[in-house]
Amino acid sequence: GAGVSQSPSNKVTEKGKDVELRCDPISGHTALYWYRQSLGQGLEFLIYFQGNSAPDKSGLPSDRFSAERTGGSVSTLTIQRTQQEDSAVYLCASSFSSNTEAFFGQGTRLTVV
Amino acid sequence: DQQVKQNSPSLSVQEGRISILNCDYTNSMFDYFLWYKKYPAEGPTFLISISSIKDKNEDGRFTVFLNKSAKHLSLHIVPSQPGDSAVYFCAVHGSGNTGKLIFGQGTTLQVKP
Numbered sequence: 001g002a003g004v005s006q007s008p009s010n011k012v013t014e015k016g017k018d019v020e021l022r023c024d025p026i027s028g029h030t031a032l033y034w035y036r037q038s039l040g041q042g043l044e045f046l047i048y049f050q051g052n053s054a055p056d057k058s059g060l061p062s063d064r065f066s067a068e069r070t071g072g073s074v075s076t077l078t079i080q081r082t083q084q085e086d087s088a089v090y091l092c093a094s095s096f097s098s099n100t101e102a103f104f105g106q107g108t109r110l111t112v113v
Numbered sequence: 114d115q116q117v118k119q120n121s122p123s124l125s126v127q128e129g130r131i132s133i134l135n136c137d138y139t140n141s142m143f144d145y146f147l148w149y150k151k152y153p154a155e156g157p158t159f160l161i162s163i164s165s166i167k168d169k170n171e172d173g174r175f176t177v178f179l180n181k182s183a184k185h186l187s188l189h190i191v192p193s194q195p196g197d198s199a200v201y202f203c204a205v206h207g208s209g210n211t212g213k214l215i216f217g218q219g220t221t222l223q224v225k226p
Contacts, residue, residue, distance in 0.1 A: 004156070033213065033214060035216070041218075042202070042216055042217065042218035042219050043157070043202060043216040043219075045213055045214070045215065045216070048213040056213050091156055091157070093156075093157075093214070098206070099144075099145055099206050101147055101159045101162055102147075102159070102214055103159060104149075104156030104157045104158070105156050106154075106155060106156050107155075107156050
């Protein structure tokens, strides 16, 4: 597609449920990033993919968070046993290589009730 | 320990005047610097970048200045327009790290008509 696509755009889930967020990067982009932005906060790095591997997953807040990328394209971010503090906007970005500008999707607004 | 800092949470300027947004970083190994603009309920949009081999890059009303000795970069917008009102994030790529983008906390710019 023309840009980075994220789905769903909004997700409301009950505490304790698992959620899966999807990111379709720009075709041909090898680098893919996940960030989150909590209310009133900046952009918090979660994980970075180069191809299908994740050289840096240092930002994942806990072992309830995991991400994968298949075929060097689509990525999913999974949050298990969601907590209220997981409520945030989850942003995905992709770039042609690891040292060029990254382009962001619109984000998924996750609300845990 | 924040590696990228935007010390001004907000800035207000009059339409037509210059807006200057500042960003400081800690690691002299960082070699690629970017500015993003973010409107509410949208993902960040890439604005302008600069590599460490330059000290200035200009694109229309936007100019980024890099002072490597001070580990400081700034974004100048002139003339400022009401549509420039948004949150501005600086971001850095590090040559020695895994390629992830590290963001500052953001500065909210308000341009008054």
